[in-house]
Amino acid sequence: MTTLEAPGTPPPPPAAATRPLARKRSRPSEQLFKWLVMGLTAITIAMLIWLISSVVIKGAGSLSWAFLADKPSSNPDKAGFNSALRGSVVLMIITIFFAWPIGVAAALYLEKFATQSAEASERKVRERLGSGVSGVHAGWLRVRLSWLRVRPRVVHLVDVNISNLAAVPSIIYGLLGLAIFVGILGISKSLLAGGLTLAVLILPIIIIAAREALRAVPISIEQGAMALGATRWQAVRSQVFPAALPGILTGTILAMSRAIGETAPLIVVGGIVFGTAVPSLNPLDAGNEALFAMPLQIYFWTDQPQASFQAIAAAGIIVLLATLLVMNLVAIILRNRYSKRW
Amino acid sequence: MTTNVEPDTTADDAPIEIQLSAGAATPTHAVAAGQGAAAGPAQPELGPPIFQLRDLGVWYGKNEAVRGVSMDIPKNAITAIIGPSGCGKSTTLRCLNRMNDLVPGARVNGEILFGGEDLLSSDVDPVDLRGRIGMVFQKPSPFPKSIKDNIEFGMKVNGIKPTAERVEQALVDAALWDEVKDRLKDEAFSLSGGQQQRLCIARAIAVEPEVILMDEPCSALDPIATLAIEDLMKNIAERFTLVVVTHNMQQAARISDQVAFMTVEGKAEGERCGVLAEVGTAREIFSAPKDPRTEAYITGRVG
Amino acid sequence: MTPVGDPSGRRKRLGGSVGERAMLLALAAAAIISILVTVGIVVVLVGEGATFFTEVPLKEFFTGTEWFPVEGKYGVLPLLNASIVIALIAAVVAVPLGLGSAIYLSEYAPERLRRVVKPVLEVLAGMPTIVLGFFALDAVTPALQTVIPGLGLYNALAAGIVVGLLITPLISSLSEDSMRAVPNAMREGAFGLGATRRVVSLKVVVPAALSGIVASIVLALSRAIGETMAVTLAAGTVPNLSWNPLEGMQTITAYIVQVSKGEASRGSLQYESIFAVGLLLFVVTLAINIIAVRIVRKYRTVYQ
Structure with a gap:
């Protein structure tokens, strides 16, 4: 024994343990279980690899600049993805134009204003009501008073509602778009109708993402501005919102990557277009342009019996997946570049 | 007890049977072998060592957490490890049943002899070892199961038949039986913090280990619950070797037979590392500490 | 003014x-x-x-065993049955894969590997369903046909498998989150009693995270029932009241797509029918989601 004891002291006799230490032994059930969970993980990843490689193998041969530049055709050798690409671009512009402002505004309200105590405002409104205002003004104040009273319940309802909306199957949004935009508003089955439907579809996703980004900004930033005399709105607009913006944009891009791959709601709203039109890239024309989109074109080709259409469907999928990849990379870069640790 | 280094054959019986008074046959030996601390004189009140730490060191990744700890831990007695926070008390304790194996990046060097065998040796089975050297943690950590299932869990894991008598005995030993005997099927989370901690001790006792390690078992508890646990420690010390990490010197003085004092030593580049300053009987450490750092700590000048 | x-x-x-x-x-x-x-x-x-x-009377809608709009037969059972069959196949695929991955990532995988594997799994969750439909038709069914001779081009099995793939990351991600929320003290407590990692995983961590795990499976089921493109492409468009996964069958969602593709004129009974089955789909998925939320609320243990 190597000890640091003073010379001359006999080494201490150890007390006996009840039995010698057990040597390491193999536990087959342990190993089996470890291999099992590892294997299940590997199978999942292998399926993903199989998916991507089968698409790439099938579609790579059909990929070319001509494929991206050509319009659709009933001849698979001439058919191109150009109309689908243009359609998807216009769809995304419309979707973001409508979903982003509403989604971010809703998030700002829910996260920064709705939860503030209503007591002070309520007292002030009461005081003014008591101070002898009359007519329209008094009516308005009464409306405000009742709003302040029901506000907490409404906010709770909105909360529950948003999380439920995020779980509604996307095809249901298609039915909503079909009945409202096409049926009631009379918009033709067009890119505009499709874009509006996708906007409704990603609205809850944007609200949830924007709320998370706003929540990540420490309250001290807001309080610091308010301590300098800013109103809450000024503090939120000038301090909190800019700080949360990278996070909001990241969430927005991820929501768009959900929208750009959606197929079912577009079919329900716009049907499947067999035409060979090339839609204009100007979103103001979207109300008159037939509903083209990458996933719709892919679906149309996949549904054709000829094998050569399967190949260009695969090529279309490669383009769609590449687009998604780019969008996700942008989101990741944005997050890493601007994410601050508070 | 023999002077032989080989494990004592008489100890093949259950540890409970071993009488551990200051036996006349117990030879003079040094308990302390800490660096810098001179080996003490004969300490007849402490039994032979069950653990012998030899130049124990622990690294977490690139940080050296503990260096050069050498000490003996006597069998069927309470050894307290005290010292300022960050001195590596818990780290040292967690080496004794190889809990550090579970920490990614942790490396342990040196030797820990358990009954004369190095338990750090790579061919020793850590799972089996932990069944013999139980552990109770700082925060009560009952499983989300019933009180009874909590006790039976460890028994089943170690191949002990979970009979009602054994469950009762463990709870009696942990001084919890009277409080829970009518509600064994209740969720363990329904117990108070102090009760949960005693349940965790009962859970450890039920496995019939030889040693129970306790990592600041009372730090999350109120004074009354703390006293209950201290009493229970003293009661079970006849049957189990207890090694208790505590930051509470009064507690160490109240319960322990042997005290190890660890401290922090500055290294180059501002890094700090835990070392053993002194080890001795509780009386020695608290009345006549040899190491100036120990004296400074226990008189309240540091830490 | x-x-x-x-x-x-x-x-x-x-x-x-x-x-x-x-x-x-x-x-x-x-x-x-x-x-x-x-x-x-x-x-x-x-x-x-x-x-x-x-x-169409409610009774006929819910008890009729034939869905054949051209002849005015609107018994929804074949569609509902197909949605359920495919969701169950998906669950059979996704529950082992998802739970296995969750246990591996949370309890076994080194941190560096976890950080790579988790985003990779989430790629599957973000995969457009049209891609999974193509994959089912183009790769999974041909592969299955080599094992099961006589398997048709359209079958519930391939559809169920790819839908299962789609919901696997949902289960693994949510389950892993709730498993990682189990405090480490609980794991150490079990290790300290001499438990092996398998026992710690299965007897301590999984039970402690059970509410989150069950909720993740329920949510995944709801997602599977609402899934559209993969089942439309892979399971076909023929209503078929059958439990045989080797047969083709039309789900609620596939029917909506089929009608939408054609020009069912507004106001026709067929046009109305997609809203009727849509309502059924909405109620079913909403009910499942509410159940999931209830499970989490009721059985969640909050660990400090």
Whole structure:
């Protein structure tokens, strides 16, 4: 024994343990279980690899600049993805134009204003009501008073509602778009109708993402501005919102990557277009342009019996997946570049 | 007890049977072998060592957490490890049943002899070892199961038949039986913090280990619950070797037979590392500490 | 006129300038739009569905075993059955894969590997379902045909497998989150008693995270029932009341797509029928989601 004891002291006799230490032994059930969970993980990843490689193998041969530049055709050798690409671009512009402002505004309200105590405002409104205002003004104040009273319940309802909306199957949004935009508003089955439907579809996703980004900004930033005399709105607009913006944009891009791959709601709203039109890239024309989109074109080709259409469907999928990849990379870069640790 | 280094054959019986008074046959030996601390004189009140730490060191990744700890831990007695926070008390304790194996990046060097065998040796089975050297943690950590299932869990894991008598005995030993005997099927989370901690001790006792390690078992508890646990420690010390990490010197003085004092030593580049300053009987450490750092700590000048 | 220009200046104290107040009003309105979406969905589905049910009695709808719109046969059981069969196949695929991955990532995988594997799995969750449909038709069914001779091009099995693939990351991600929320002290407590890693995983961590795990499976089921493109492409468009996964069958969602592709004129019974089955789909998925939320609320243990 190597000890640091003073010379001359006999080494201490150890007390006996009840039995010698057990040597390491193999536990087959342990190993089996470890291999099992590892294997299940590997199978999942292998399926993903199989998916991507089968698409790439099938579609790579059909990929070319001509494929991206050509319009659709009933001849698979001439058919191109150009109309689908243009359609998807216009769809995304419309979707973001409508979903982003509403989604971010809703998030700002829910996260920064709705939860503030209503007591002070309520007292002030009461005081003014008591101070002898009359007519329209008094009516308005009464409306405000009742709003302040029901506000907490409404906010709770909105909360529950948003999380439920995020779980509604996307095809249901298609039915909503079909009945409202096409049926009631009379918009033709067009890119505009499709874009509006996708906007409704990603609205809850944007609200949830924007709320998370706003929540990540420490309250001290807001309080610091308010301590300098800013109103809450000024503090939120000038301090909190800019700080949360990278996070909001990241969430927005991820929501768009959900929208750009959606197929079912577009079919329900716009049907499947067999035409060979090339839609204009100007979103103001979207109300008159037939509903083209990458996933719709892919679906149309996949549904054709000829094998050569399967190949260009695969090529279309490669383009769609590449687009998604780019969008996700942008989101990741944005997050890493601007994410601050508070 | 023999002077032989080989494990004592008489100890093949259950540890409970071993009488551990200051036996006349117990030879003079040094308990302390800490660096810098001179080996003490004969300490007849402490039994032979069950653990012998030899130049124990622990690294977490690139940080050296503990260096050069050498000490003996006597069998069927309470050894307290005290010292300022960050001195590596818990780290040292967690080496004794190889809990550090579970920490990614942790490396342990040196030797820990358990009954004369190095338990750090790579061919020793850590799972089996932990069944013999139980552990109770700082925060009560009952499983989300019933009180009874909590006790039976460890028994089943170690191949002990979970009979009602054994469950009762463990709870009696942990001084919890009277409080829970009518509600064994209740969720363990329904117990108070102090009760949960005693349940965790009962859970450890039920496995019939030889040693129970306790990592600041009372730090999350109120004074009354703390006293209950201290009493229970003293009661079970006849049957189990207890090694208790505590930051509470009064507690160490109240319960322990042997005290190890660890401290922090500055290294180059501002890094700090835990070392053993002194080890001795509780009386020695608290009345006549040899190491100036120990004296400074226990008189309240540091830490 | 509203007294906007109140000269006393008292308005200002009441909560900022008029412009600011208008801004707040606009924000609140945006928040309320999300409720309007839900109201819109319910009104549209119930409204159009009600028209449908004036012509097709509820009893016939729910007990009829034939869905053959051309002949006016609107028994929804074949569609509902197909949705359930495919969701169950998906669950059979996804529960082992998802739970296995969750246990591996949370309890076994080194941190560096976890950080790579988790995003890779989430790629599957973000995969457009049209891609999974293509994969089913183009790769999975041909592969299955080599094992099961005589398997048709359209079958529930391939559809169920790819839907299972789609929901696997949902289960693994949510389950892993709830497993990692189990405090480490609980694991150490079990290790300290001499438990092996398998026992710690299965007897301590999984039970402690059970509410999250069950909720993740329930949510995944709801997602599987609402899934559209993969089942439309892979399981076919022939209503078929059968439990045989080797047969083709049409789900609720596939029927909606089939009708939408054609030009069912607005106001026709077929047009109304997609809203009726849409209402059924909405109610089923909503019910499942509510169950999931209840499970989490009721059985969640909050660990400090």
